[in-house]
Amino acid sequence: MTAPAAAYGKALDLITRVRGVRGAMLVSAEDGIVVAEQLMEGIKGPAVSALAASLATRLRRAMEAAGVGASLFWHLQAEQGALLVVPTPAGTLVVAVAEPDVNVGLVRLELLRAAEVVG
Amino acid sequence: MPDAIKTLSSQLAQDPDSLVFLRLGELLRQKGQLDTAHRVALTGLERHPHLPDAHDLYARILADKHDYERAFDEWDMALRIAPDHVGALKGLAFLYFKVGDVQQAAAHLEAAQRAAPDDPGVAQALAMARGGGPGAGGTEPLTEPEPIAPAAQPLEEARVFAGLEGAQEGLLLLDASGRVLGGALKDPTGQDVTDAVAAYLAGVSQEAARTVKLLGLGRWTGLAAEGTLGHVHLAPPTSDALLLVVRDRAVPMGRLAIIAQRAALAARRWLEAHA
Numbered sequence: 001m002t003a004p005a006a007a008y009g010k011a012l013d014l015i016t017r018v019r020g021v022r023g024a025m026l027v028s029a030e031d032g033i034v035v036a037e038q039l040m041e042g043i044k045g046p047a048v049s050a051l052a053a054s055l056a057t058r059l060r061r062a063m064e065a066a067g068v069g070a071s072l073f074w075h076l077q078a079e080q081g082a083l084l085v086v087p088t089p090a091g092t093l094v095v096a097v098a099e100p101d102v103n104v105g106l107v108r109l110e111l112l113r114a115a116e117v118v119g
Numbered sequence: 120m121p122d123a124i125k126t127l128s129s130q131l132a133q134d135p136d137s138l139v140f141l142r143l144g145e146l147l148r149q150k151g152q153l154d155t156a157h158r159v160a161l162t163g164l165e166r167h168p169h170l171p172d173a174h175d176l177y178a179r180i181l182a183d184k185h186d187y188e189r190a191f192d193e194w195d196m197a198l199r200i201a202p203d204h205v206g207a208l209k210g211l212a213f214l215y216f217k218v219g220d221v222q223q224a225a226a227h228l229e230a231a232q233r234a235a236p237d238d239p240g241v242a243q244a245l246a247m248a249r250g251g252g253p254g255a256g257g258t259e260p261l262t263e264p265e266p267i268a269p270a271a272q273p274l275e276e277a278r279v280f281a282g283l284e285g286a287q288e289g290l291l292l293l294d295a296s297g298r299v300l301g302g303a304l305k306d307p308t309g310q311d312v313t314d315a316v317a318a319y320l321a322g323v324s325q326e327a328a329r330t331v332k333l334l335g336l337g338r339w340t341g342l343a344a345e346g347t348l349g350h351v352h353l354a355p356p357t358s359d360a361l362l363l364v365v366r367d368r369a370v371p372m373g374r375l376a377i378i379a380q381r382a383a384l385a386a387r388r389w390l391e392a393h394a
Contacts, residue, residue, distance in 0.1 A: 078334075
């Protein structure tokens with residue numbers, strides 16, 4: 001994590017202002033701990049972050065083994081929503097929780113911008 | 120109609136930048152002159168790459184030629200340019216219906232109906248997708264999904280993905296513990312990486328299910344990931360199985376999703392047959 005704490009809020013703002021996003025988090029990819037969050041009430045940040053980090057680790061290893069390189073963005077799709085994640089080179093996961101009809105392209109773009117801010 | 124084709128061809132020859140290629144291409148398509156229609160549409164698309172109707176026309180021709188993956192890309196592109204494009208929404212609904220994803224088909228038709236509430240074809244197709252009467256999709260009636268794998272040879276019947284593109288290098292079916300049930304994976308150098316990838320994916324289905332349950336998002340339906348060198352798509356053909364599709368970055372994510380849907384349907388059938 002290279003950015004000052006004040007930058008985290010700015011990074012999360014980029015994501016949560018997108019229509020259909022229910023919340024955003026910065027998560028340590030190594031241990032699944034929440035670094036910063038802006039979540040709607042009812043979303044269990046710590047539990048979700050732990051599972052997201054575990055999924056990210058498995059996915060990263062599987063993708064590297066498959067020869068498709070490092071993961072740049074992933075999108076877990078569900079009947080009533082989605083989890084969208086961009087891993088940063090420094091080991092942070094930028095995570096968004098979204099409604100099913102969210103503009104995925106736009107969220108992806110903002111996650112990538114947030115990842116640049118976070119470093 | 121031949122006169123119309125002659126007239127439109129003449130107009131297009133006089134003014135190659137005109138939009139008359141749309142009518143000409145559609146007329147040729149309707150007449151079954153698919154190769155000529157293909158050439159006309161492609162030339163028009165080269166001149167008008169940001170015209171959604173050009174992508175829609177090209178997609179219809181590709182669908183008539185049974186090139187569904189490229190048709191998907193073209194309709195997808197039309198929607199990116201014009202999100203309410205009725206032809207593209209109907210076309211994608213047709214393709215989704217064709218691979219058995221009735222929910223997505225209905226969702227696209229509902230979007231088409233919102234954009235064109237007076238279009239009787241959309242209402243008819245929507246009724247069909249919801250299990251009602253006959254209807255029409257993108258280029259032909261919405262019918263029962265076709266079998267995914269063509270009539271398999273006896274030796275191929277044991278293979279999950281027989282007949283599917285990339286069955287032995289980019290498709291993998293695993294059980295909950297990561298045991299390989301079918302397919303195989305090779306990395307870009309041609310080395311078999313099936314077992315290594317399978318080992319890392321053991322338990323992913325359960326973790327994905329737990330994550331979305333915790334978020335109250337219902338059932339997980341897929342996981343798409345972009346890599347620096349390629350794309351992957353994971354899907355749960357059943358609650359205790361996991362499907363992995365891997366392709367290089369040249370394959371768009373939308374196309375990968377439809378490949379995954381076809382493979383998931385084949386996997387589901389295979390798992391049911393071998394239950």
